[in-house]
Amino acid sequence: MLAGALLLALLTGCGSAPAPPAAAPEQPPAQARVVTADLPEATTFGDLSEAPADPAPQQPTDGTVLRVHDELALYDAPDGEPFARLPATQLENPTWVPVVETRGQWSRVLLPSRPTGATGWVRPEPGQAEPARSPYEVEVDVDAMRMVVRESGREIGSWTVGVGGEGTPTPRGRTYMMAAIEETVTTFSPVILPLGTHSQTLTSYGGGPGTVALHGWPDSSVFGTASSDGCVRVPDDALDLLTTLPLGTLVLLR
Template sequence: MTARTRSARTTPAPRRVLGCARSSLLAGGLAALLAGCGGGALPPAPAAESAAPAPVGQADRVDLTGLPAASTFGDIDSAGTDPAPDAATDGVVLRVERDVAVHGTPGGPAFAKLPAMQLGNPTWVPVIARHADWAQVLLPSRPNSSSGWIRVGPANPVTQARTPYRVDVDVDAKRLVVREGDREIGAWTVGVGSPDSPTPRGRTYLMAAIEETVTDFSPIILPLGTHSETFNSYGGGPGTVALHGWPDPAVFGEEASDGCVRVPPDALRLLSTLPLGTLVLLQ
């Protein structure tokens, strides 16, 4: 189906980014995530576990000049494809502290650069494979399920952490489950994309958190590292699919959105406390 622009408000262009540093959860432990950043009494931020120290390898001295940005606004056909789009991970996530080169294979040519920020939020991406001092990560750019390899070393400073959380969305059953390890800590009936604009499937992640101050359908928007395969834009934005609330509970259990996942208020409160980079399985 040919992608097209959607002018409706399913997922508007980002307005004001939440003031609290969501990366502090992963880099420093117990800092507040959203509590106090929007006037709402949200649950306290969970702690992420420290991952093993990054192995130090030979410096990656790639010239980033001229490389396209692997951002939610990007379209990089040369990116690799996620080799296991239905699989869970071990929860390791990487904070990209400055723009870094993304390679097609460990040691291979760079095809893009991963920016240190996405939609005004620090970039955290899930690790889906390791090879020596290389990490394969999911990318937020089009096409969906894009991936690439980042060298972990002194020339590519990254912060590693491990989140125990995972979000599972059964699109057909219209059910969202939040898991902490093997334990289910929340489950809800949700709204998903219509047959004409379905919710994309595959492995993605929580990319950003945005406080919505212009429209009132959701106090917080949680963009994912995936896009509509029907629309190339939502309200002027890049067509980024998100988890968000909706004022009319009649949409929960229905196929009525333009691809985003609409969640009840208590689900949104819990989802808003999860670390950036947390894996989301859309199945």
């Protein structure tokens, strides 16, 4: 678990072709030829201006997520140009990212970096990553200040929540649960759930990158108000449920 002091710096307050002729050696896939160490990392600290934008930021997915075991090169399109690398861990948690589109052996995934809505295409080699599926979806209606959690399309919980204030609004779009961090310094929430999205008005907070999160709050009067620095504040029983959901679970901020 990440130390609480570092956490405070992160949050805004509160993702076969035929063989060539025998005379020529078989060429490896494009991704295998990429020297990933030369590429910037796709983490919550990164700013990937070359990343393609999410083409459908308000659409749900089929729940497919990708567990990254070994860092992957990220491409701007299938068979396109590499622009970053996706590491196997995020904030000392394993990397799980939602798949939002597939084309043959290529998968388009949501990324944890700025700009909000950044995506990248990956084509994992055997052992680099494995697909799984999360049946869960978290939806936050920012204007109504209401959060709903669904399992296989069935509602399993809903709550009134707190959202970002007028000057520090909660960003909209689809993102995901990037990590789960046990808080050891402050007492406002026992667990923080950073998302793969950032504040649109705060470029940094406490020296960190302005990562938005789901987290608890000790004063229930904040629920139903727009008063946070962009994070979504949730009641205790909502947090209890959220902490049981797998990383990579889709979060729709509407």
